[in-house]
Amino acid sequence: MEASPGARIREGxxxxxxxxxxFKAVPVLRRRKIIFEKQWFYLDNAIGHIYGTTFEVTNGGxxxxxQDVEETTTETKEAGTDNRNIVDDxxxxxxxxxxxxxxxDKGIKGQEIVQQLIENSTTFRDKTEFxxxxxxxxxxxKYEAVITIVKPSTxxxxxxxxxxxxxxxxHLRYDTLAQxxxxxxxxxxxxxxxxxxxxxxxxxxxxERMGGYGSIIQMYPGGGPVRAATSCFxxxxxxxxxxxxxxxxxxxxxxxxxxxxxxxxxxxEDNALVEExxxxxxxxxxxxxQETEEEPTTEAPMEINQSEEQExxxxxxxxxxxKENKEKENKENVRExxxxxxxxxxxxxxxxxxxxxxxxxxxxxxxxxxxxPLLLSLLEFVAPSRPFVVYCQYKExxxxxxxxxxxxxxxxxxxxxETWLRNYQVLPDRSHPKxxxxxxxxxxxxxxxxxxxxxxxxxxSLEALKMEEPSPKRCKVQDLHC
Amino acid sequence: xxxxxxxxxxxxSFIEYGDTIKDGDTAIVFLGHESMxxxxxxxxxxxxxKYGVIRHSTDLIGKKYGSKVTCSKGGWxxxxxxxxxxxxMNLPHRTxxxxxxxISIITMMLELKPGSIVCESGTGxxxxxxxxxxxxxPTGHLYTVEFHQQRAEKAREEFRxxxxxxxxxxxxxxxxxxxxxxxxxxxxxxxxxPSPWEAIGxxxxxxxxxxxxxxxxxxxxxxxxxxxxxxxxxxxxxxxTLEILLRVYNVRTISLQIPDLGKAAEDNSGTGxxxxxxxxxxxxGANLQQGTVQFKSGVPLREMVGHTGYLTxxxxxxx
Numbered sequence: 001m002e003a004s005p006g007a008r009i010r011e012g013x014x015x016x017x018x019x020x021x022x023f024k025a026v027p028v029l030r031r032r033k034i035i036f037e038k039q040w041f042y043l044d045n046a047i048g049h050i051y052g053t054t055f056e057v058t059n060g061g062x063x064x065x066x067q068d069v070e071e072t073t074t075e076t077k078e079a080g081t082d083n084r085n086i087v088d089d090x091x092x093x094x095x096x097x098x099x100x101x102x103x104x105d106k107g108i109k110g111q112e113i114v115q116q117l118i119e120n121s122t123t124f125r126d127k128t129e130f131x132x133x134x135x136x137x138x139x140x141x142k143y144e145a146v147i148t149i150v151k152p153s154t155x156x157x158x159x160x161x162x163x164x165x166x167x168x169x170x171h172l173r174y175d176t177l178a179q180x181x182x183x184x185x186x187x188x189x190x191x192x193x194x195x196x197x198x199x200x201x202x203x204x205x206x207x208e209r210m211g212g213y214g215s216i217i218q219m220y221p222g223g224g225p226v227r228a229a230t231s232c233f234x235x236x237x238x239x240x241x242x243x244x245x246x247x248x249x250x251x252x253x254x255x256x257x258x259x260x261x262x263x264x265x266x267x268x269e270d271n272a273l274v275e276e277x278x279x280x281x282x283x284x285x286x287x288x289x290q291e292t293e294e295e296p297t298t299e300a301p302m303e304i305n306q307s308e309e310q311e312x313x314x315x316x317x318x319x320x321x322x323k324e325n326k327e328k329e330n331k332e333n334v335r336e337x338x339x340x341x342x343x344x345x346x347x348x349x350x351x352x353x354x355x356x357x358x359x360x361x362x363x364x365x366x367x368x369x370x371x372x373p374l375l376l377s378l379l380e381f382v383a384p385s386r387p388f389v390v391y392c393q394y395k396e397x398x399x400x401x402x403x404x405x406x407x408x409x410x411x412x413x414x415x416x417x418e419t420w421l422r423n424y425q426v427l428p429d430r431s432h433p434k435x436x437x438x439x440x441x442x443x444x445x446x447x448x449x450x451x452x453x454x455x456x457x458x459x460x461s462l463e464a465l466k467m468e469e470p471s472p473k474r475c476k477v478q479d480l481h482c
Numbered sequence: 483x484x485x486x487x488x489x490x491x492x493x494x495s496f497i498e499y500g501d502t503i504k505d506g507d508t509a510i511v512f513l514g515h516e517s518m519x520x521x522x523x524x525x526x527x528x529x530x531x532k533y534g535v536i537r538h539s540t541d542l543i544g545k546k547y548g549s550k551v552t553c554s555k556g557g558w559x560x561x562x563x564x565x566x567x568x569x570x571m572n573l574p575h576r577t578x579x580x581x582x583x584x585i586s587i588i589t590m591m592l593e594l595k596p597g598s599i600v601c602e603s604g605t606g607x608x609x610x611x612x613x614x615x616x617x618x619x620p621t622g623h624l625y626t627v628e629f630h631q632q633r634a635e636k637a638r639e640e641f642r643x644x645x646x647x648x649x650x651x652x653x654x655x656x657x658x659x660x661x662x663x664x665x666x667x668x669x670x671x672x673x674x675x676p677s678p679w680e681a682i683g684x685x686x687x688x689x690x691x692x693x694x695x696x697x698x699x700x701x702x703x704x705x706x707x708x709x710x711x712x713x714x715x716x717x718x719x720x721x722x723t724l725e726i727l728l729r730v731y732n733v734r735t736i737s738l739q740i741p742d743l744g745k746a747a748e749d750n751s752g753t754g755x756x757x758x759x760x761x762x763x764x765x766x767g768a769n770l771q772q773g774t775v776q777f778k779s780g781v782p783l784r785e786m787v788g789h790t791g792y793l794t795x796x797x798x799x800x801x
Contacts, residue, residue, distance in 0.1 A: 052799040182586035188596040211596025384548025385563040416731040424723040
């Protein structure tokens with residue numbers, strides 16, 4: 001199940017473009033214009049190269065592997081000692097916008113443009129060495145347009161989503177996601193229950209850590225699960241063989257024993273698209289992340305069916321027996337639809353049976369919904385002595401969730417936490433934390449299930465007392481490592 | 483004490499879940515909040531706890547994981563299935579260890595998954611090792627290097643006891659001098675040693691030709707600076723240094739007293755909690771009889787871990 005070593009970029013892949021700290025996921029298709037970081041180009045030339053290759057954009061909008069050019073060694077150049085005499089009047093650069101544009105149009109390489117800028121700056125030689133360094137870095141970043149094409153992974157996609165479309169993932173910061181995967185002991189062979197409204201990012205992360213082994217039941221609200229981000233990972237088909245889904249709207253009936261497949265959630269096609277749009281928070285208008293957002297898997301067969309129908313119609317357009325054939329088509333169509341429904345019902349029944357076993361190896365939740373009702377119901381499907389972890393963008397709902405779980409019993413080692421993340425600039429004599437950092441990455445409530453002692457209300461409250469943290473007192477440093 | 487019997491077949495509980503407690507398992511005894519310890523399940527053995535004695539043959543073997551076990555003095559405990567995370571909290575320390583917060587981000591940033599080949603040095607107490615083995619199982623492998631002979635041997639012993647020795651190779655040598663003992667096969671390399679810059683070259687050769695990821699963990703910024711320079715010299719890209727800290731909250735119901743601001747000449751004013759207002763009667767907060775307001779809060783701990791180490795990640799790539 002391992003990825004082939006030195007994986008090459010293939011048509012149809014989902015690839016991630018990277019320039020500095022900026023990422024963008026795109027489908028690899030020929031003759032498809034891509035816009036990325038103010039540049040337009042085609043990916044055609046990238047096909048066949050190894051992931052991780054860095055490219056330059058040529059004048060024609062094509063990609064070309066970057067030649068490893070020797071850095072023009074800065075011999076002991078002239079430099080100042082401080083900026084006391086440097087006046088920022090905006091006039092120190094002698095090249096105008098038009099001059100620079102002319103250079104670009106001539107096809108002058110980025111490196112050369114940067115050199116020109118340096119030579120035409122009146123204050124450059126007065127800057128300190130560090131300031132010169134910073135200046136060159138800044139200009140390089142702007143004019144040396146190199147793009148690296150990287151293979152998608154949880155690391156890449158979670159960073160990308162958090163930077164570009166945090167609303168779609170409920171502001172789940174990538175380190176919080178990392179905690180969830182470890183706290184939940186996500187590994188090959190698990191039977192996992194996943195409930196998320198993070199565009200399928202969490203599902204993809206779980207699938208990556210399971211490597212195609214074990215099984216996953218994805219609980220979904222509305223008409224169907226959203227797996228837009230999941231398709232970005234590029235998992236091989238066998239990974240999806242043991243991926244099941246189950247509607248939240250049927251959970252109560254399943255728990256009370258009144259489950260039936262008679263009333264199914266409405267047509268997946270319509271609902272899934274609606275689901276996608278309302279997935280993020282209303283404050284953000286979603287721009288499509290990829291050129292083609294993938295609809296849920298149940299959608300695919302129906303699409304093929306329609307296009308087949310379309311083809312047949314074109315061919316028979318002039319046919320005398322056109323009408324007859326059309327009737328036949330319609331009948332077949334209805335039959336197909338019935339088959340699909342039957343298949344869906346069958347799958348649903350199978351998934352219900354999997355849930356009824358109540359032996360899942362873990363539960364992982366990250367959604368826009370209030371966590372309490374989700375936890376209280378979905379924990380019923382989890383075996384004892386298994387971890388669970390739930391994410392919430394806000395702390396308060398998890399306070400309530402914690403309280404309700406204590407009342408319910410059957411859980412221990414409850415912990416409410418968040419992680420604090422800080423990036424650093426490390427340079428000789430210039431090391432310090434970076435100037436900006438994320439203000440918050442969400443909160444996690446985690447715990448371990450135990451055999452639920454139903455009936456005896458005394459013992460469960462005693463239990464709760466014992467499991468409760470001691471009253472705040474002086475903690476030893478060793479105890480702090482939670 | 484114990485009856486002499488044949489060595490038991492060890493289950494792979496650290497990388498595979500089982501339902502019932504078996505002879506030879508390592509299980510976790512949970513006594514209460516943040517109070518637990520590991521126990522080697524063995525026929526005929528007994529374990530002492532503050533709640534009394536646990537007899538393995540009758541109380542543990544054959545029972546479901548997650549069960550409540552009553553001890554001889556009447557108190558009870560829970561028996562938990564081992565996981566690398568529980569192991570990290572309970573393992574015997576031979577060195578300072580990495581905790582799950584750092585382990586989580588390391589795992590994700592190194593892009594580890596089933597089938598990955600990882601190199602690690604130093605093995606230390608095996609905290610990270612267990613987590614790595616769990617992640618790369620069943621088809622990956624961990625090559626771990628430890629320059630202290632006894633620690634290397636203890637690690638080998640533990641991996642065997644935990645049924646994961648087929649997934650890990652422990653080598654007793656100095657990684658800075660002799661590398662990891664493998665070349666061009668690793669997807670990722672992890673360094674937690676005093677002078678990581680001396681091992682960057684070896685790390686690069688251990689990594690696959692087509693590329694991979696590297697991580698170095700150092701408590702001091704000076705070490706980080708030297709390591710970043712070395713990474714740059716050896717052609718690593720995407721060099722990034724970060725730190726991650728865990729903040730834990732205790733869920734508490736808090737009661738705050740309402741101050742007595744006295745009374746104005748007229749009725750009811752100024753406290754902000756208007757008892758005459760009927761809509762306020764049902765309010766969950768106010769408890770005006772006792773003059774307190776109750777609310778639920780996530781209270782941070784008095785002290786928290788302020789620093790473990792800086793994590794530096796980088797990429798080895800062909801181009």
